[in-house]
Amino acid sequence: MPPSEPDDDARQVMSADKAAVSRALNLVEDRRAESHARVADLLAVLKDSPKAAGGHRVGLTGPPGVGKSTLTSALARSLRQRGRTVGVVAVDPSSIRSGGSLLGDRARMSFDPTDKGLFVRSLATAGEVGGLAYAANSSVRVLAAAYDTVVVETTGVGQSEIDIVHVADTVVLVIQPGSGDVLQFLKAGIMEIPDILVVNKADHDELARRAVADLRGALRTAHAAGADRDRDSDWETPIVATSATKGTGIDELIDALDAHRGHLETTLQTRRRQGEVQWTLDLFSRKHGEHGVSTLGGLATLKARTEQELDGGETPLSLCERLSREYVAALGQTT
Amino acid sequence: MAQDGKRERDRPWIMRTYSGHSTAAASNELYRTNLAKGQTGLSVAFDLPTQTGYDADDPLARGEVGKVGVPISHLGDMRDLFDGIPLDQMNTSMTINATAVWLLSLYIAAAEDQGVDPHVLRGTTQNDIIKEYLSRGTHIFPPAASMRLTTDLITYTVDEVPKWNPINICSYHLQEAGATPTQELAYALVTAIGVLDAVKATGRIPESEFGKVVGRISFFVNAGIRFVEELCKMRAFVELWDRVTQERYGVTDPKQRRFRYGVQVNSLGLTEQQPENNVIRIVLEMLAVTLSKDARARAIQLPAWNEALGLPRPWDQQWSLRAQQILAYESDLLEYADLFKGSEVVEARTQELVDSAWEEVQEVLKRGGAVEAVESGYIKQKLVESNATRLRSIESGEQTVVGVNKYVEGAPSPLIENLDEAILTVDPEVDANKRAELARWKMERDNGAVEEALAELRRVAESDGNMMPASIAAAHAGVTTGEWANLLRQVWGEYRAPTGVAGATVKSSPTGAAAQTVERLRNRLHDLEARMGRRPKLLVGKPGLDGHSNGAEQIAIKARDVGFDVVYEGIRVSPEQIVASALEEGVHLIGLSILSGSHLALVPEVVERLADAGLGDVPVVAGGIIPEADAERLRAEGIAAVYTPKDFELDHIMSDLIDLVDRENAAE
Numbered sequence A: 001m002p003p004s005e006p007d008d009d010a011r012q013v014m015s016a017d018k019a020a021v022s023r024a025l026n027l028v029e030d031r032r033a034e035s036h037a038r039v040a041d042l043l044a045v046l047k048d049s050p051k052a053a054g055g056h057r058v059g060l061t062g063p064p065g066v067g068k069s070t071l072t073s074a075l076a077r078s079l080r081q082r083g084r085t086v087g088v089v090a091v092d093p094s095s096i097r098s099g100g101s102l103l104g105d106r107a108r109m110s111f112d113p114t115d116k117g118l119f120v121r122s123l124a125t126a127g128e129v130g131g132l133a134y135a136a137n138s139s140v141r142v143l144a145a146a147y148d149t150v151v152v153e154t155t156g157v158g159q160s161e162i163d164i165v166h167v168a169d170t171v172v173l174v175i176q177p178g179s180g181d182v183l184q185f186l187k188a189g190i191m192e193i194p195d196i197l198v199v200n201k202a203d204h205d206e207l208a209r210r211a212v213a214d215l216r217g218a219l220r221t222a223h224a225a226g227a228d229r230d231r232d233s234d235w236e237t238p239i240v241a242t243s244a245t246k247g248t249g250i251d252e253l254i255d256a257l258d259a260h261r262g263h264l265e266t267t268l269q270t271r272r273r274q275g276e277v278q279w280t281l282d283l284f285s286r287k288h289g290e291h292g293v294s295t296l297g298g299l300a301t302l303k304a305r306t307e308q309e310l311d312g313g314e315t316p317l318s319l320c321e322r323l324s325r326e327y328v329a330a331l332g333q334t335t
Numbered sequence B: 001m002a003q004d005g006k007r008e009r010d011r012p013w014i015m016r017t018y019s020g021h022s023t024a025a026a027s028n029e030l031y032r033t034n035l036a037k038g039q040t041g042l043s044v045a046f047d048l049p050t051q052t053g054y055d056a057d058d059p060l061a062r063g064e065v066g067k068v069g070v071p072i073s074h075l076g077d078m079r080d081l082f083d084g085i086p087l088d089q090m091n092t093s094m095t096i097n098a099t100a101v102w103l104l105s106l107y108i109a110a111a112e113d114q115g116v117d118p119h120v121l122r123g124t125t126q127n128d129i130i131k132e133y134l135s136r137g138t139h140i141f142p143p144a145a146s147m148r149l150t151t152d153l154i155t156y157t158v159d160e161v162p163k164w165n166p167i168n169i170c171s172y173h174l175q176e177a178g179a180t181p182t183q184e185l186a187y188a189l190v191t192a193i194g195v196l197d198a199v200k201a202t203g204r205i206p207e208s209e210f211g212k213v214v215g216r217i218s219f220f221v222n223a224g225i226r227f228v229e230e231l232c233k234m235r236a237f238v239e240l241w242d243r244v245t246q247e248r249y250g251v252t253d254p255k256q257r258r259f260r261y262g263v264q265v266n267s268l269g270l271t272e273q274q275p276e277n278n279v280i281r282i283v284l285e286m287l288a289v290t291l292s293k294d295a296r297a298r299a300i301q302l303p304a305w306n307e308a309l310g311l312p313r314p315w316d317q318q319w320s321l322r323a324q325q326i327l328a329y330e331s332d333l334l335e336y337a338d339l340f341k342g343s344e345v346v347e348a349r350t351q352e353l354v355d356s357a358w359e360e361v362q363e364v365l366k367r368g369g370a371v372e373a374v375e376s377g378y379i380k381q382k383l384v385e386s387n388a389t390r391l392r393s394i395e396s397g398e399q400t401v402v403g404v405n406k407y408v409e410g411a412p413s414p415l416i417e418n419l420d421e422a423i424l425t426v427d428p429e430v431d432a433n434k435r436a437e438l439a440r441w442k443m444e445r446d447n448g449a450v451e452e453a454l455a456e457l458r459r460v461a462e463s464d465g466n467m468m469p470a471s472i473a474a475a476h477a478g479v480t481t482g483e484w485a486n487l488l489r490q491v492w493g494e495y496r497a498p499t500g501v502a503g504a505t506v507k508s509s510p511t512g513a514a515a516q517t518v519e520r521l522r523n524r525l526h527d528l529e530a531r532m533g534r535r536p537k538l539l540v541g542k543p544g545l546d547g548h549s550n551g552a553e554q555i556a557i558k559a560r561d562v563g564f565d566v567v568y569e570g571i572r573v574s575p576e577q578i579v580a581s582a583l584e585e586g587v588h589l590i591g592l593s594i595l596s597g598s599h600l601a602l603v604p605e606v607v608e609r610l611a612d613a614g615l616g617d618v619p620v621v622a623g624g625i626i627p628e629a630d631a632e633r634l635r636a637e638g639i640a641a642v643y644t645p646k647d648f649e650l651d652h653i654m655s656d657l658i659d660l661v662d663r664e665n666a667a668e
C-alpha cells in the first residue's frame, strides 16, 4: 500500500479544521465493511502528519469518579495557556441491554466554545471490554494529526483498563486519597505500574500527604515484585498531587508529562509500534481466542507477521479484519 | 364546649402568591393590588439573571430579563420594588439562593433608605444552595464557597436582623424533581444538618446561643396529590426535626425545636390536558398541610390552574388565593384541635415514613453528608431515578392521571378557548428597556465609590470574614448584581453540578406491551446503526439560564435506554457551546429543552449558529413550555418537532426521533 498523498480531507484534519476533524472521527467510527478501506487510507495518510510524529498521547485512567474528566478539563486549560493545542477522547460505557450510552464526561469539561485549539469527542465502548471503545485507537490517531497533545480518558472500570497502554505514550493513573483498592492492586502486582501517578482531590492537605506517602510505599513493593511496564524500567514513576477543581498541581502534572515525553524521545517510535502490534493481536485474540492464534501459526509467527504488515502501512483494524477472514476461511477448510 | 358556630378560631397561616415580572415598578404595582386583595405577605419571584448573578447587559441574560420574575440589578430597583410598601410592616419572602447575601443586602439598604431599622425586618431568604445543585439549578459557586455565603447570612442575621428567617430548607424542589416522600424527608433533613454543622464550624455562634440559630431554621415543603400520605409526611417532619435538634444539637427549648414550615403545593403533577382539573388537585394538596393542627403550615402559596401552560395572570393567582381564603375563613377547619391525634392509621404511616427517612439520613451521613452527596452525584441520581419511575408508571397507566391517561374524553374547556391569552406574557421590550436603564444607572452613580466597594468585597471574599457588611456597603454604593457576582466568580470560580443521568437506571423494567415497544425501538436503532455505520447519536441541550432539568434528563435516559448514544451536558449551556458540542461530537440529532419561556430567543439562535458551523442539515427538535403559537413559529423556522408536557408518552417521542434520523440518513 503506497502512502497516499494527503487529500483535502486529510489536509483539513492536519490543519485542525474542526468540521474536518469531526468528519474524520465519524469515519473511523464507521463499522460498515465498505468504509474500512477509507478508514485505512485516512489513517495511513494521517500517520505521517508532522503533529502525529511530534505530539504526545496521554492516557488517563483510574476508578470511576476520581475526577478524570475534571482533571482532563483542568489539564487542557493549562496546556492551552501554554499555547499547545489539545484533542480529547473521552470513553464511557454502553448499556449492555440497549447498546445506547450516556456520554457524561463532556459535562465535566468546561471550555471556550470559540477555541479552535481544543476538541473533545466522546465515545461509547459498545461492547468492548478493555475500558476503551472500538474506535478509540483510530480516533486518537485522527486527533494526533491535528493537535499537539491528545488525552484519552478511559471508562474507569479499574483493573481491566488494559487497552490504554497500547494507545498512549504516557499512562497516567488517577486515584484519590483513601482509595485502598488501587494500592492493593499495585502492591500485589495485579496492576501494572503507570508512567505517572496522580492523587487527585488533594484539596485537603493532610489526607493528600498521607495518600502520597502510602503510594510511595506501594510503588516500592511493586517495583520489588517486578510490576514495571516491561518496556520501561529506568523511569521512576512520579507521584503528583492535584486538585482538579481548584486547579492546583496541574503545572506539576504537565512538567511530569513533559519529562516522560522527553524520556521517551528515543524509544517513542518503538513504543507506539509495540502498541499497534499489541492492539492488533488483542483485537484478534479477543475475537477468536487461542484457537484463532494457533490456527494462524501461533503467537510468535502472528506477532512477526503483524509487525511486518504494520511496517508496510497496514493499520491494526484492517489487518485484524483480514486475519479474521483468513481464520474463518481456514476453519471452513478443516470442518 | 362552645356553641355551634361560636368556637374559637386559630389564626390562619400566611397567604402568599409567588409573583414578580417585567420590571420593579410593574411588580410593585402587582404587590400592592395583591395586598389589597387580602394577601398577607409578599413572595418575590426574581428573574433568572438576578438569581444567577447577571445584569441585563450580560449576553447570558439574553431572552430571560423580566421573564419569570422581577429583575433587580441595584438599590434603585429594590427601592422601586417596595415603593409605598412600608418594610417595617411587611413580611417578605424572597426566593433567592446563590445571590441571597446580595439581595438581602439590597433589601436592608432599601429599608435603611426608608428609615427602617433592620432589626425590625421580617421575612425569609430561601438561601438553600443544596437543593439548587439537586433540582433548582440557580447555583453559581462551588459548594464550599456557597456554604460559606449561606452561613455568613445566617450568622449575620442572628444579631443584626433577628426576626429574619435566614434560610428556608427546601424539600419542595426535591419533590418537583421526582423525590418520593421518604427522599423528600431525608434529603431536607441532611441539608439542614449540613447547614447547621457548617454554622457551628464557623465558631461565630457561642454554644449558648446555638439554640437560637436552630430556632430560626424554617422549611419549605411540598404536598402532592397522595394527600393522606403527604399529611403523614408533615407529621413525620415534625417528629424527625424534633429528634435531630434534640439529639444532634442538644436544643432543650421545645420552641426552638419546632418544625416551622411554609408550603407550595405540587406543581409537577399539574397537567396541560384538561387544565381546569388542576384546581381540584391544588385544593386536595392544600388539605395535606392544613388539616393537622399539630403539623400545620405557617405560610402557603399555591400554583394556578394554568401551571403547565405558562405564567399565571393575576386572575389565575387570585383564584388560588381564594381557595386558601375559603378554607381558612369559610370552613370550620381552624376551630378544631388536631384531627388525627390518636388515629392508628395516620400514626402507623407516619412512623413508617419516619423510619425509612431516618435510614436514608444515615446513609447520606455515612457518605460524608449533604455536600459530599451532592458532589458525588449520589442524591441527584436517586432523584432522577425516582422521577423516571414516576414517568414510567404514568406512561404505562399504572398511575392514574385524570384527563391524561384516563378519562381523556370531555367537553372542550371554555377556559382555554383562547389559549394564547390564557397566560401572562411579558412585553419583549422589557429586556432592552432594562439594558438602557442599567447604562443610565452606571453613568449616574459614583464609580469611584463602586470601585472601592468592590475592592473591599474582594478583600473579604479572600479572607474568612462575613460577606454581609461589605455587601450592604456595596449596595449603598450602587454596585450591581452582575458586578457583585462576577467578582465572586473570579475569586471562587463556578460550579457545574452532577447531572445524575449517567449512572441512573430505571429499576422496574417495562413489561408486556411496553416491553415490546421498547424492544421494537431498540431493533430499529440497531438496524439504523448497521445502515449508517455509527450508532445514532443525540445531543440533548439546555440553552440559556433555565434550570428545569427534569425533561432533558428523562429524555436523555430514555434515549439511552432505547439505544441512542446520548450527550447531555447539564443545564445552563450557551447556544455557542451547544453548537460546538454538536460539531465536535458528530451528532445526528439535536434536542433542545427550554421551560423558562425564552425559546423564541434561544432556539432560533442555536439554529442560526448550527447553519454557520455547517451543521444546517442536523435536525433539531425542541421541548418544554412552548405555547402552540410559538411552536408554529419554530416549526416554520425549521424545527422538526416541538414537544410539550402533554406529550407524556416517551416511547412516542423516541419513535419520532428515530424516524427523524432515519429520514435524514435516507436523504443523504
Ligand code: B12
Binding pocket: B045, B046, B047, B048, B068, B069, B095, B134, B135, B136, B137, B138, B172, B173, B176, B177, B267, B268, B269, B270, B271, B306, B307, B308, B309, B310, B311, B312, B540, B545, B546, B547, B548, B549, B550, B551, B552, B554, B555, B590, B591, B592, B593, B594, B595, B596, B597, B598, B621, B622, B623, B624, B625, B643, B644, B645, B646, B647, B648, B649, B653
Ligand atoms: C418541576 C418544575 C420546576 C422544578 C424543576 C425541577 C427540575 N430539576 O427540573 C423547580 C421547582 C425547581 C422549578 C423552579 C422554577 N420554575 Co418551574 N416548573 C416545574 C413544572 C411544575 C413542571 C416541569 C417538569 O419538570 N415537568 C416534567 C417533565 C418531564 O416535563 P417537561 O420538562 O415538560 O418535558 C416533557 C415535554 O415538554 C417534552 N420535552 C421537554 N424537553 C424536551 C427535550 C427534548 C429533546 C424532547 C424530545 C422533548 C422534550 O418531553 C417531556 C416528556 O413529556 C412546570 C409547570 C408544568 N407543570 O409543566 C413549572 C414551570 C416550567 N416553572 C416555571 C418557573 C417560572 C420556574 C422558576 C423560574 C420560578 C422562579 N421565578 O424562580 C423556577 C426556577 C427554575 C430555574 N432555575 O430555571 C414556569 C415557566 C414559565 C414560562 N415558561 O413562562 C412553569 C411553566 C410554571 C408556571 N406556570 O409558572 N420548576
Ligand SMILES: Nc1nc2c(ncn2[C@@H]2O[C@H](COP(=O)(O)OP(=O)(O)OP(=O)(O)O)[C@@H](O)[C@H]2O)c(=O)[nH]1
Binding pocket: A063, A064, A065, A066, A067, A068, A069, A070, A071, A105, A108, A155, A156, A200, A201, A202, A203, A242, A243, A244, A245, A246, B375, B376, B377, B498
Ligand atoms: N473535591 C474535589 N472534587 C473533585 C476533584 N476532581 C473532581 N472532583 C469531583 O468528583 C466528581 C467526579 O468527577 P469526574 O471528573 O466526573 O470523575 P471521572 O473520574 O471522570 O468519573 P467517571 O468518568 O464517571 O469515571 C465530580 O463531582 C467532581 O466535581 C477535586 O480535585 N477535588
Ligand SMILES: [Mg+2]
Binding pocket: A068, A069, A070, A104, A105, A108, A153
Ligand atoms: Mg469522566
